[in-house]
Amino acid sequence: MSYQVDEKGYYGEFGGAYIPEMLYPNVEELRSRYLNIMKEESFQKEFKELLKEYVGRPTPLYYAKRFSEKYGTKVYLKREDLCHTGAHKVNNTIGQILMAQKLGKKRIIAETGAGQHGVATATVCALMGMECIVYMGEIDIDRQAPNVARMKMLGATVVPAKSGSRTLKDATNEAIRDWINNPVDTHYIIGSVVGPHPYPDMVARFQAVISEEIKNQLKEKEGKEDPDFVVACVGGGSNAAGAYYHYLDNPDVGIIAVEAAGKGVDSGESAATSALGKAGIIHGSKTLLMQTGDGQITEPYSISAGLDYPGVGPMHANLYASGRGEFISITDEDAMKAGLELAKLEGIIPAIETSHALAIFETRKFEKDDIVIVNLSGRGDKDLNTYIEYFNL
Ligand SMILES: Cc1ncc(COP(=O)(O)O)c(C=O)c1O
Numbered sequence: 001m002s003y004q005v006d007e008k009g010y011y012g013e014f015g016g017a018y019i020p021e022m023l024y025p026n027v028e029e030l031r032s033r034y035l036n037i038m039k040e041e042s043f044q045k046e047f048k049e050l051l052k053e054y055v056g057r058p059t060p061l062y063y064a065k066r067f068s069e070k071y072g073t074k075v076y077l078k079r080e081d082l083c084h085t086g087a088h089k090v091n092n093t094i095g096q097i098l099m100a101q102k103l104g105k106k107r108i109i110a111e112t113g114a115g116q117h118g119v120a121t122a123t124v125c126a127l128m129g130m131e132c133i134v135y136m137g138e139i140d141i142d143r144q145a146p147n148v149a150r151m152k153m154l155g156a157t158v159v160p161a162k163s164g165s166r167t168l169k170d171a172t173n174e175a176i177r178d179w180i181n182n183p184v185d186t187h188y189i190i191g192s193v194v195g196p197h198p199y200p201d202m203v204a205r206f207q208a209v210i211s212e213e214i215k216n217q218l219k220e221k222e223g224k225e226d227p228d229f230v231v232a233c234v235g236g237g238s239n240a241a242g243a244y245y246h247y248l249d250n251p252d253v254g255i256i257a258v259e260a261a262g263k264g265v266d267s268g269e270s271a272a273t274s275a276l277g278k279a280g281i282i283h284g285s286k287t288l289l290m291q292t293g294d295g296q297i298t299e300p301y302s303i304s305a306g307l308d309y310p311g312v313g314p315m316h317a318n319l320y321a322s323g324r325g326e327f328i329s330i331t332d333e334d335a336m337k338a339g340l341e342l343a344k345l346e347g348i349i350p351a352i353e354t355s356h357a358l359a360i361f362e363t364r365k366f367e368k369d370d371i372v373i374v375n376l377s378g379r380g381d382k383d384l385n386t387y388i389e390y391f392n393l
Pocket residue numbers: 087088113114115116117191192193233234235236237238239240305306307351353354377378379
């Protein structure tokens with residue numbers, strides 16, 4: 001049994017493409033061409049070159065000595081925070097802008113929560129001289145102001161989403177609406193392993209460079225390619241998908257997914273999708289989804305804009321349902337403490353999304369000789385105001 005996507009676009013019972021008829025031509029064009037385009041030598045050459053010269057890959061696999069000593073296990077940090085623009089998101093936007101060019105598209109749209117994907121999209125649009133429109137929830141525009149300024153400086157138009165919870169899911173709705181209205185010239189760069197097939201698979205393949213590098217780097221440092229555990233925070237699930245990718249079908253490597261419990265899983269203010277979700281359809285994909293008894297989406301909450309999503313990618317829904325992945329929920333409070341702790345122990349200020357992954361060591365115990373990789377998905381600059389207010393710094 002494989003935990004990769006099957007030829008119909010499913011991960012177990014999750015995935016597929018549940019889309020309105022008006023979106024079918026756009027999605028079908030992408031589905032029928034993405035694998036062949038990705039296989040082209042010219043595509044691979046340009047993708048790899050940009051990851052190296054522009055993004056700054058490979059990112060280091062850093063042995064966190066003081067953090068490891070504190071928790072009595074061996075912790076390595078995969079430093080995606082050192083990617084150009086400050087998070088893993090750019091691995092995917094580089095891949096998708098090249099895809100858009102191969103498909104002959106001229107206009108790019110995107111949704112963003114924390115603003116990291118918006119910045120990464122605006123960045124590659126500037127790089128390639130393409131028009132860029134980013135949809136962003138009104139609430140997220142307020143709490144991620146530095147990233148909004150960055151997008152504008154990079155030449156993107158930021159359009160506020162004013163419906164629902166005015167966060168990521170609502171921004172995604174607006175982007176889908178735009179795509180329906182502009183089917184010919186526009187490519188929609190989705191920022192995570194969500195949405196209709198082929199997006200979850202395509203984004204996972206672009207992010208798979210993370211685990212490809214981990215294998216090589218761990219071999220150099222520890223003499224073996226496989227860690228005991230790979231840990232990542234999960235919003236939609238793209239940094240996690242990239243960190244797990246080459247280990248998915250290797251049962252010797254434990255997979256740990258960390259979700260945002262917000263103010264507590266049962267508080268009514270949470271984004272812990274696996275704990276609270278049931279099978280449903282969101283943004284074109286069958287997946288685990290926080291919903292009311294009659295199937296209306298429940299508004300999610302997390303202090304971190306990037307984890308504030310009521311669904312999760314279908315790969316992760318299957319990892320949860322099959323038991324392949326271990327899912328842990330972390331509250332705002334515990335995440336914030338873990339972020340501050342990493343700053344003090346290692347001199348690295350993580351994004352609040354990432355802080356959720358770091359917080360598990362307080363409760364999840366590992367053996368002394370275990371090798372635990374934490375995917376350090378992003379840096380905390382964008383969250384400085386939230387850290388300052390929270391800790392009265
Ligand atoms: C630094 C960082 N980590 C994690 C995430 C969550 O997204 P994903 O689950 O797709 O990696 C975000 C989303 O914006 C992010 O900015």
